[in-house]
Amino acid sequence: MKPTGRFKGYTMIAFRKDLVSGLIVGVIAIPLGMAFAIASGVKPEYGIYTTIVAGILISLLGGSKFQIGGPTGAFIPVLLAIVLQYGYENLLIAGFLAGILLVLMGIFRLGTLIRFIPKPVTIGFTAGIAIIIFSGQIANFLGLRDIAKHEDFFSNMKEIAIHLPTFNGYSILTACICLVILLLCSRFTPKIPGALIGLIVSSVVATLLFNGEVATIASTFGPIPNTLPHFQWPSLTWEKIEMMLIPACIIAMLGGVESLLSALVADEMTGTRHNSNRELIGQGIANMVTPLFGGIPATGAIARTATNIKNGAVSPMSGIIHGFIVLLVLLLLAPYASLIPLASMAPILMMVAWNMSERKEFVRILKTKTNDSIILLVTFLLTVFTTLTIAVGIGLILSVLWFVKRMSDLNTVYEMPSNHSAKQVKVKALMDADSRELHHMNIYTIEGPLFFGTALPLEESILGNLHHKSKILLLQMGKVPYIDTTGAAHLDRLIGHVVKSGGVVLLSEIGQQPLSILERTGLLQRVGRDHVFGHTSEAIEFAIKRPARIRYAESTAMK
Incomplete structure (x- = not known):
């Protein structure tokens, strides 16, 4: 039987290309998955579970040939707020409900509508999320002790200021080693995964020279198990569904926007065209299944998708391979991952925040001094100082009002x-x-x-x-x-x-x-x-x- 669809004409040469790109992206995804999970307020292994399950399903069922799915930085402030307010168990329910909503959005062909969210709104909340991610890693970078996490930006900054005297010089040195390697790799050897090299080198230095002086994954969260968790159906009740419906809507909206933006980036890089509604359905199924294995919400990852393409991927097989690579590493190397210092992961997330900040586009829109500049600033400030829901809602309302005004003038x-x-x-x-x-x-x-x-x-x-x-x-x-x-x-x-x-x-x-x-x-x-x-x-x-x-x-x- 001949292969059809996205695998039509698939050959061993194509498989070798997908194998190389899948291996590289899988290696990159491991530290990112753990870092995103920790920043979201859950254990690092949940990020790995998400990378495996969601990564495979999004590539297998989605509408883009090159999409790499998994935990992303965009979700960090949303998931952290849900964990702090409702707890990890209810986060799984919210993720499951968000998956259902994404499937329904795809079935009712709403994929193209999500792409019409105005650019000042998307740039505004993306830049706001970048600020939240960056500031959230200051404590780990400095090695501060007894830091309590809060939902709002001001409280978190106040917490850091109060505990500044507890800084740890060994943590700062460990973080700086990782940061220097990240910067050097991005400048001189962009094809080498700087995040992984920085993580390994700084972890080895900290283990050999500062053993017991720097907080690690194992000392903070316990050792990472080297197996996937057992399948477990969430304890759904009508009360929990009502309670988690709004968080689920936020996750679905953000996940839909992020995945379709990532798919558009892939289209621009390859000259292909993705299926928006199929992508939403694939994302939805992945987010329904992932919580059943303890994973957190996932979406398309722009940086990993771009890396996948740059390393020669030709089909969704590379994304599937990337998920199995992460699974293999989990089974074989989990005890070593438990020794990673939290200070080593802080620079990685700070670089993620810097790269996702859209700073050039942010400045360009500001310089236009138009209504779009106001929408951008309002969305950005509300994202940082209130919630993503309020920020996007107000940003969209302002966009609609100014659109109506422009149409009225015309x-x-x-x-x-x-x-x-x-x-x-x-x-x-x-x-x-x-x-x-x-x-x-x-x-x-x-x-x-x-x-x-x-x-x-x-x-x-x-x-x-x-x-x-x-x-x-x-x-x-x-x-x-x-x-x-x-x-x-x-x-x-x-x-x-x-x-x-x-x-x-x-x-x-x-x-x-x-x-x-x-x-x-x-x-x-x-x-x-x-x-x-x-x-x-x-x-x-x-x-x-x-x-x-x-x-x-x-x-x-x-x-």
Whole structure:
């Protein structure tokens, strides 16, 4: 049987390429998985479990050929807040519910909608998350003792300031060794996984020279088991579902955005095209299964996906291999991973925060000094000082309000146009030839979408300029690309006003979507189909040759 789909034409040469890229990404994913788990307030092994289970399922079931899934930095502040407020067990329930929501989003084809979140909002909350991640590693970098974690930024900064006298010189030296290696590798040997080299070298130095002086994974969280946890179904109750539904929505929203952004990056790097809805379904299934093995929520990891592509990956097999590599390391090397100092992991997460901060794009948007700059700053500050939910919600509301304002400014209405394009020549000729007969006629051209943000001003503009003696109102609507039900309602009121004054309304050049809305709302039937024309000249000829007949009045009189 021949392979189909994303594995169609798959060969041993392609497998060798996927094996190399999967091995490299798997090695990189190990320290990151543990670091993200610790920063999220859970044990490091849960990050490894997530990398294995979610990494394999996202590659196997997702909509991108090159996506690498697992725990990511974007989730850290969200998951930490959930753990602090609800506990680890309820985090698993939230992750499971988020998986269900992601599957539903994919089934109902909402993948393309998530991509329409404005860039100032995504850059704002990404930069805010980077600040939270970076600041959250200061305590481990300095080796501070007795640090309590809090949900808000101010409390965490106050905690660090209070405990600064407890700094550990050995921890600082260990962290600096790892940081120097990270910087050197990124500058001179970018293909070598600096995070892994830095982690190993600094851990060896700390073990040999500062043994017992620096906090390690084992001394803080206990030794890492070298097996996967047993399958365990979460204890779901209706009360827990209600309690964790909002956190689950946040995880699903952030996971969906992050995974699709990562898939878009992969598309740009490879010239391919991912399936957004399939990606959401794959992410959803992975997040439903991962909590059953003790794993935390996962999504597409942009940096690891890019690394996967740069190292020659050709299919989802590389992501599957990366998951099995991590599993193999867990089974064979877990006791050694337990010796890693927390100070060695701090610089890794700080570099992750620095790389994900989108600092260049942040500054570029700020320099535009537009409404987008305000949206960016508001989203950023709210992410740092409140919660991601509030930040994204306010950012989206501001974006919608300013979008409506811009559309309203672009929307125009004017009487018979003075500029005579080719298609208007016949209209003008008719107007000039029959000026006496048409003195009772007003012609208005509407340009722009007619929706809830623009309909009322347009209605008021036309009513305010109508001549009282006019018996016919002709609306040219060839440049109206879209009408919603609110726009149709205001158009209904305008027509009703004209009819009550003894006039009649004609429509010309109306497009397919507006015509469909008028038909569905019943407005087309009330206007009269014989009062709707394909061209303005036809409407004028109708007005000249036939007396105005008020077809709308009979229907509106019943209201």
